[in-house]
Amino acid sequence: MxxxxxxxxxxxxxxxxxxxxxxxxxxxxxxxxxxxxxxxxxxxxxxxxxxxxxxxxxxxxxxxxxxxxxxxxxxxxxxxxxxxxxxxxxxxxxxxxxxxxxxxxxxxxxxxxxxxxxxxxxxxxxxxxxxxxxxxxxxxxxxxxxxxxxxxxxxxxxxxxxxxxxxxxxxxRPAYRQALVAYYRDREPSICQDCRVRLEQNPLRLLDCKVDVEARAGAPDIADYxxxxxxxxxxxxxxxxxxxxxxxxxxxxxxxxxxxxxxxxxxxxxxxxxxxxxxxxxxxxxxxxxxxxxxxxxxxxxxxxxxxxxxxxGGRLPVYSVAGCYVAHQPGYETEAFALAERLRQQGLVCYSDVMGRSLKAQIRDAGRRAGAAVIVGSEAVGPGEVMVRNLATGEQEAMAGDPLAIAAWYNRKFGTNSTAVVR
RNA sequence: GUGGAUGUAGCUCAGUUGGUUAGAGCACCAGGUUGUGGCCCUGGGGGUCGGGGGUUCGAAUCCCCUCAUUCACCCCA
CATH class of the missing domain: 3.30.930.10 (Bira Bifunctional Protein; Domain 2)
Known part of the structure; x- marks a missing residue:
């Protein structure tokens, strides 16, 4: 760039x-x-x-x-x-x-x-x-x-x-300021360049000089004023x-x-x-x-x-973890997957679906990186109107009705509704 | 504003005394596995070596300038 x-x-x-x-x-x-x-x-x-x-x-x-x-x-x-x-x-x-x-x-x-x-x-x-x-x-x-x-x-x-x-x-404060200035005035030849400037412009800051520590040690304390x-x-x-x-x-x-x-x-x-x-x-x-x-x-x-x-x-504050649900699909089921993802969002889930025209394998790979669960639309292993739901952490999967309410209930049962965790 | 260190792929870094089309790991993408990830294997994309100028037959490599990052001072959150 x-x-x-x-x-x-x-x-x-x-x-x-x-x-x-x-x-x-x-x-x-x-x-x-x-x-x-x-x-x-x-x-x-x-x-x-x-x-x-x-x-x-x-x-x-x-x-x-x-x-x-x-x-x-x-x-x-x-x-x-x-x-x-x-x-x-x-x-x-x-x-x-x-x-x-x-x-x-x-x-x-x-x-x-x-x-x-x-x-x-x-x-x-x-x-x-x-x-x-x-x-x-x-x-x-x-x-x-x-x-x-x-x-x-x-x-x-x-x-x-x-x-x-x-x-x-x-x-x-004026009395203290005066006392401080008087104190440093006596030592002016031995103090650092910065302190000479401070002496003229903002005497109170003489106190946090890190160079002239010994001069500072003997300086008057405002508590006495x-x-x-x-x-x-x-x-x-x-x-x-x-x-x-x-x-x-x-x-x-x-x-x-x-x-x-x-x-x-x-x-x-x-x-x-x-x-x-x-x-x-x-x-x-x-x-x-x-x-x-x-x-x-x-x-x-x-x-x-x-x-x-x-x-x-240093990272101790909890933040939202990578979690949610990925709706993957077999070829030919793009529309169903896209629509189901939106219905799941309406149920309050964090939800992704493929928008890159990827293969099922690539979708599942992507799901594994950003979601907790995958919902697979169009699988031949399930009956009509059903989807496969897969827990990506454990690899377990099962067929269930493709109903957004049922899927959301399944997801919340497995992962909880409040998916925050500490990310380091 | 002052002083020191450092700048090679998205990230972490190699790159020998200057020498052919600049490399690795991770990450990314695609395949190997005809229905589905994390392991393994193969391939791919991606860099005007921060930028400009100079020295040289030839510069990521040497010199100068500049920009940026970083550490300290000043001061502050």
Whole structure:
């Protein structure tokens, strides 16, 4: 294939059975979100660029990794790089601040970031995320955390560990920021190139530098700067999560890439993905709605990387197996076979028939690969109006009346009506 | 954006110091078995050796460029 026709860098085609796993996970996510009282929200795949720009001046995802274009009308548009800003925009634009609070919303949507592809980092990936608006109480933080860990647990991940930190509020964060900058200022000659940039642009991120570990070890801890309200907020949400059976630990070095976070930030990793790669993350963003021309409204939410979760599960999620019924036919019985297959589908069976004009032998061979049973029409070994039914797993076969109801009953007796199984 | 590794059939890979029409296994299709699969046997389709340029009598093999994949950094899901 010519290179200019290939799929764009950093994107992927997802084939079965993985595509079935995606669908399975999506269903699980929707059901779980619904159980927590969240409603699905669909927003456009692109927004006016200002929606994301306003919200992430020093955010790499927004600053350097935007897929932006100008349409013929001269409007600057950006392919959605993350979910929260778009959901907050929809909250404001649809006047949801007038709806009964809190407003609980979730989404399952593609995200686009123009970055260098790497293991489990794509230019288009999918996130399942949820946001709760209108509640400042730490119970909201705890609730979205429980929703997020419930989804990954149900998907088959054992004991997700939430790493949490508080970035403080406008009351207490400035003092900490100042102390941190002062600390690194003294050591500026000895710190790495990246850290010098961080020092100027986003000092909090000095904390997750992997090079200057010793400098980091002695850095001031934000815990010593929290105001009483921020401290109480974190204590309470951790208490609630623990009471609910969640596993949560404070990580003093956890900071996250989006500037809109206030107070709570959290992340869940996975051994298989390595330290640097988060399975999902989230936090609180009390100033975001206001910055998008809405009323001062608190909010908290998370985003789960669907591809990363699937990878961490490594095929443990059950999907539809190869199963169903193949209606094969002797020469001259094409029409009868085709019609019978459709009647069996109306009985709820997964059903195939030959559409390639193949020999009976080739049909049975094909049936063996994709079906559990074969129904043979036109066999001379059966009486008039009868068909041969064959269990392809065992090789047993018998003659029976060619009645769709009877065949469906036979199939369901042998294979069950719910034919899902684990495919590795 | 920076640095390293790798690109031969749908998949996994051979291809010796550059040398005739580029191979294997699996997969696919058809037959061997006159009524029916999974094993075995035979045959078949499928590759401009990622693309472009150069060196050479001759390049999958050597050199340059480019594209893509992959790993690490940055950052994130």
């Amino acid at each position: 010519r290179t200019e026709l290939k799929r764009p860098r950093g994107t992927q085609d997802i084939l079965a059975p993985e595509s079935w796993r995606v669908e399975q996970l999506r269903r699980l996510a929707f059901d779980t979100a619904r159980q927590f009282g969240f409603d699905p929200l669909e927003t456009p795949a692109f927004e006016q660029s200002a929606v994301f720009l306003k919200v992430g001046e020093s955010t790499d995802v927004v600053q350097h990794e935007r897929y932006a274009f100008t349409d013929v009308g001269g409007v600057s548009l950006t392919l959605r790089p993350e979910g929260t800003a778009a959901v907050a925009r929809a909250y404001v634009e649809n006047g949801l601040y007038n709806a009964p609070q809190p407003v609980r919303l979730f989404y399952w949507a593609p995200m686009f970031r123009r970055e260098r592809p790497q293991a489990l980092r794509y230019r288009q990936h999918t996130q399942f995320g949820a946001e709760m608006f209108g509640v400042e109480d730490p119970a909201a933080d705890a609730e979205v955390m429980l929703l997020s860990t419930r989804v990954v647990s149900l998907a088959g991940l054992t004991d997700p560990v939430i790493r949490v930190n508080s970035l403080g509020c406008h009351q207490c 929290w105001c009483t309200a921020c401290r109480a907020h974190l204590d309470r949400l951790m208490e609630l999560v623990l009471l609910a059976g969640g596993i949560i630990r404070r990580d003093s070095r956890l900071v996250r890439g989006f500037d809109y976070y206030s107070r709570t930030v959290f992340e869940v990793g996975h051994p298989q993905l390595g330290d640097a790669t988060a399975l999902f993350g989230g936090g609180r963003y009390d100033g975001l709605v206001e910055s998008l021309d809405g009323p001062n409204t608190p909010g908290v939410g998370f985003g789960i990387g669907v591809e990363r979760l699937l990878s961490a599960l």
